[in-house]
Amino acid sequence: MTPLLKATQVSRNFSVKDSKTRFAKPRILRAVNQISLELNAGQTLGLVGESGCGKSTLARMLIGLLPASSGEITFAGQPIQAKRNAHWRAQRRDMQMVYQDPLAALDRRLKIVDQVLEPLVIQNLGDRATQLAATHEALESVGIGEDLYGRYPHELSGGQRQRVVMARALVLKPRLLVCDEPVSALDLSIQAQVINLLSDLQKSRNLAMLFISHDLRIVRHICDDVAVMYLGKIIEQGPAEKILSEPAHPYTAALISAVSHPSGARGTNGTLGATGATEPRKRILLTGEPPNPIDVPTGCAFHPRCPSMLARCKTETPIKTMLDGRHAVACHLHQGSAPLVYVPLATDSLPPSPLKAAA
Numbered sequence: 245m246t247p248l249l250k251a252t253q254v255s256r257n258f259s260v261k262d263s264k265t266r267f268a269k270p271r272i273l274r275a276v277n278q279i280s281l282e283l284n285a286g287q288t289l290g291l292v293g294e295s296g297c298g299k300s301t302l303a304r305m306l307i308g309l310l311p312a313s314s315g316e317i318t319f320a321g322q323p324i325q326a327k328r329n330a331h332w333r334a335q336r337r338d339m340q341m342v343y344q345d346p347l348a349a350l351d352r353r354l355k356i357v358d359q360v361l362e363p364l365v366i367q368n369l370g371d372r373a374t375q376l377a378a379t380h381e382a383l384e385s386v387g388i389g390e391d392l393y394g395r396y397p398h399e400l401s402g403g404q405r406q407r408v409v410m411a412r413a414l415v416l417k418p419r420l421l422v423c424d425e426p427v428s429a430l431d432l433s434i435q436a437q438v439i440n441l442l443s444d445l446q447k448s449r450n451l452a453m454l455f456i457s458h459d460l461r462i463v464r465h466i467c468d469d470v471a472v473m474y475l476g477k478i479i480e481q482g483p484a485e486k487i488l489s490e491p492a493h494p495y496t497a498a499l500i501s502a503v504s505h506p507s508g509a510r511g512t513n514g515t516l517g518a519t520g521a522t523e524p525r526k527r528i529l530l531t532g533e534p535p536n537p538i539d540v541p542t543g544c545a546f547h548p549r550c551p552s553m554l555a556r557c558k559t560e561t562p563i564k565t566m567l568d569g570r571h572a573v574a575c576h577l578h579q580g581s582a583p584l585v586y587v588p589l590a591t592d593s594l595p596p597s598p599l600k601a602a603a
Contacts, residue, residue, distance in 0.1 A: 246321060247282035248452045249306060249420060254279050254315035256301055260538055273538045275301045277476040278315070285419065288446065288453040290467035290484060292460060292499065294534060298476040299456045303422050306454065307339040308332055319420070337367055340413035344425035346405035350397040356408045357383070357393040363416050382415035383408070386441060403434035407441070414445065421446075422454045427462065439466055460503050464488050469570070472496045475537055475545045478564075482571030492573040494552050498528040544576065552577060 256276040262268045275298045283289050291299050304310040306317060311326035318324060319335055326332070343349040350359055360382055364375040383393065386407040397405055406426060413421060423442065427435040443466055446453055457463050463470060463484060470487045472480040472495065480493040491497040530549045535541050541548055547557040554576050562574045 248285045248320060249283040249454075250318045251279060251281050251306060252316045254302075254305060254317055255313050256298075256305055256310065257313040271538050274476050274540070275537065276305065276312075279476075279478050281471060281478065281481070283420070283452050283454060285452050286446070286450045287469070288455055288467045290463035290470040291454060291456045291473060292458070292463055292470060293473035295458075296534065296537070297473040299473055300424055302473075303341070303424055303454060303456060307341060307420070307422055308335060309341075333367070337416050338419045340416060340418040340421055342406075342409055342413050342421065342423045342426045344428055346402065346409045346429075347397055349409050350405060350412075352397050355394050355396060356388070356400070360408065360412045360415050363412060367416065369416070378415055382411040385414065385445065386411045387437075401434075402430050403437060406430065406434075406438055410438075410442070410445075414449075417449070418451070420452045420454070422456075424456045425458070426455075428458065435462070442466065460488060460500060472499070475535065475540055477545070477574070479546070479575070480573045481564075482567075483569070486569075486571050492567055492571065492578060493575045494528070494550050494577075495530075495546050498530050498551075501526065501528040 254276060255274065255278055258273045258275055259270040260273045261270045277298075279302060281289065291302070293299055301310065305312050305326075306324070308317075308324045308326050316323060319339065322335070324335060350356070354362075357379060361375055361379045364370065364378060369375065370378070380390075380393075388404065388407055388411060392400065392404065397408070400408065410426075421442075426442070427438050430438065439462055442453070445451065453466075455463065455467055467484045469482060470480075470484045471478045472487070472493065474495055480487060480491070480496050487496060488500060491500055528551060530551075532549050535545060535548060541558075543559045544550070544557040544562050547553045550557065557576050560576065562576050562579060564572050564574045565578050566572050567578060
C-alpha cells in the first residue's frame, strides 16, 4: 500500500543569534532532525514528547506550512512544497489542521457560520447555495445546531468552539487531519466528547490523522501507532498498544510513569489493575532539564538524564533498531552486544483511558 503521507529524512534548522553578543555568528537550532515516517489513509499516528521537542514544527512541515531544510515530504505521491502557489493551494485542500486554542484559531469578528463557509469561498468551490449546504452539513456533523450559527466565538463554550474549528477543517472534505493538542484546554467530559467525535468522523470518512498530545491515555484511546520525539528526533515508534504497555526506550517509560491515574494517585501511590484493585507502581524520575537544542550533547541526546546510561551512550549516536514487527527504537540498550539494562515492569503500563466512561 502506498502511504498517503510520507516523510523521508526530513530536517528543519533555524538560525539563532545570541542577543548578548552583538558580533557572534548565528548558531544552528535543529528543531527537526532527519525524521522519517509514513501515514496511511484511515490510520492515526500519535506524536508525543515534552514541550519544545519539535512536534508542532514537524506537523507544520508535513502540511506545507513550513519548508523543510532538507529531506522530502510527499502527499498522495506528490511532493509537498511550502511555496504558496496553485499547486500548494490544491494540496492544502486535502490537508487541514485543528489547533490547540480554538479561540485564537477563530476570528472573533465573524459569526461561526461565516467562518466555516470561508474555506469554500477561498477555494472557490461551487456556487453560494452549494457552499451554504456544505457549511451546514459540516456544522451538523460536529454537533453544532442551527441556533448557534449566528453566534460569535466568544458566545460559545470551549467545547463548542473546538467543534467549530473541526467543522472548518472538515468542510473541505480533507484526506489528512493534523490535530495539534486539540483537547488540552478542555475539561475531561468535553475532551471525551471531542475525542470520540474525532474517532467517529475518522472512521466514517477514512481520514488519516496525525494526533499531537501530551496525554498518553488519549493517545492510547485514539491512535493506531505512536512516535515518541526527543530533541527533534523520533526515538521510538510502533503500534500504540505495544509501546504504551511495553516501552523499549527509557524516555518513553519515564513519560508513561508520569501519567496520573484514575484513583487520583501518581508515582508510587499505585495504579488500577485489571481487577480494579490498586497495584504498586514504579515512578521513573528523570534528573535535570532537557538539553539546550542549540547545544545537543554528543552521542545519545538523552544520556545526561537516562537512568540506564551505558558508557557508549556518551559518544555513539544510536541508530534505529527493529525489535519485533513494526516496533522500532533508537537506544544502545537494544543494539549489538550491549546488555538490556532497562526492563519495564508489568506495573509500569499506562492506566486505562477514562474517555469512554466520561462520554
